[in-house]
Amino acid sequence: MKKFLIVxxxxxxxxxxxxxxxxxxxxxxxxxxxxxxxxxxxxxAQVAKGKYRGKQVIIIKPQTYMNLSGKAVRYxxxxxxxxxxxxxxxxxxxxxxxxxxRLRGKGSHGGHNGLKDIIEILKTEKFxxxxxxxxxxFAPGEQVDYVLGKWSGEEVxxxxxxxxxxxxxxxxxxxxxxxxxxxxxxxKPKE
Numbered sequence: 001m002k003k004f005l006i007v008x009x010x011x012x013x014x015x016x017x018x019x020x021x022x023x024x025x026x027x028x029x030x031x032x033x034x035x036x037x038x039x040x041x042x043x044x045a046q047v048a049k050g051k052y053r054g055k056q057v058i059i060i061k062p063q064t065y066m067n068l069s070g071k072a073v074r075y076x077x078x079x080x081x082x083x084x085x086x087x088x089x090x091x092x093x094x095x096x097x098x099x100x101x102r103l104r105g106k107g108s109h110g111g112h113n114g115l116k117d118i119i120e121i122l123k124t125e126k127f128x129x130x131x132x133x134x135x136x137x138f139a140p141g142e143q144v145d146y147v148l149g150k151w152s153g154e155e156v157x158x159x160x161x162x163x164x165x166x167x168x169x170x171x172x173x174x175x176x177x178x179x180x181x182x183x184x185x186x187x188k189p190k191e
Contacts, residue, residue, distance in 0.1 A: 003056045004174050005082045006031060007073055009091040009114040012063045021066065021147045023092040023132040024114075026159070027166045028061050034167055035059075043079070044072035052174055058082070069114040070121025077122075084127040088173055090166065091115060094147060096133025098155060099162050101169055103130050103182045128178050130169055132162065 008028025016022050028048075032039060035050030035057060045060040058080050062072035077087065091114055096102060106126040109115035119125050138146035151159060165185070172181035 003058065003080055003082050003086060004052075005073075005076055005080060005087045006057060006059045006170060007069070007076075007087065007089045007118075008059065008061050009066060009069055009089060010061060011066050012061075016148070018150055019148050020094075020134040020151060021092055023134060024090040025061050026163055027090045027130075027132065027170070028059050030163045030167050031057075031170055032059050034171075042076075044075050047076070052171065055174055057174065066114040066117075068117055070117040070119075073118050074121045084122065084124060085178075087127045088170060089115065089118060089127065089129040090170070091129060091131055092134045092147070093131035094134050094136045094143070096131055096135075098133050098135035098137075099158060100133035101130060101162070101166050102133070102186050103128065103169060103173065103178065105178050105182075128173065130166060130173075132166060 006028065008024035010016065010022035010025030032048040032050065035052060037048035037050030037059065039046040039048045039061065044064050045062045048059040050057045058076060060072060060076050062069045064071050091112060093112065095110060105128050108125060109119055115129065169181055169185035172184055
């Protein structure tokens with residue numbers, strides 16, 4: 001049976017729960033709910049296991065804090081014997097406008113510490129990722145406060161639709177493969 005590892009990046013703890021940097025956790029929660037899978041404590045991560053069209057889906061939310069996400073990814077890849085092409089890392093991205101999502105098969109970390117650690121631990125940039133645009137509406141020197149800040153009222157209003165689109169993109173990735181899913185989901189959202 002084909003297996004997928006879906007990794008939602010974020011930071012554990014209530015103080016980070018609804019911050020922009022935890023967009024990956026929000027998507028992981030929505031995917032687990034769609035697959036009727038419950039998160040349970042696991043090694044280095046909260047783990048939910050479900051099925052999608054006969055494929056096994058392991059969803060993790062690393063509990064190692066963002067900058068050490070690679071440890072959890074490596075552990076669950078090895079434990080479940082999942083190859084890098086069947087991993088999808090879901091992460092926030094301030095280089096994309098708020099609300100835009102983008103699937104990629106590989107690439108640099110783009111300054112994102114979670115991706116940086118995963119690349120260092122896996123020793124490859126060749127793993128799929130789904131980037132959730134959070135925009136960069138901050139003054140010089142205020143990036144950390146912005147990324148770790150709570151969503152604005154307008155963003156909160158639009159989040160459910162963005163999260164739904166991200167979950168659809170993950171389903172498309174598992175169902176149709178990366179290149180077809182990229183064609184369908186990498187279009188800019190309509191205003």
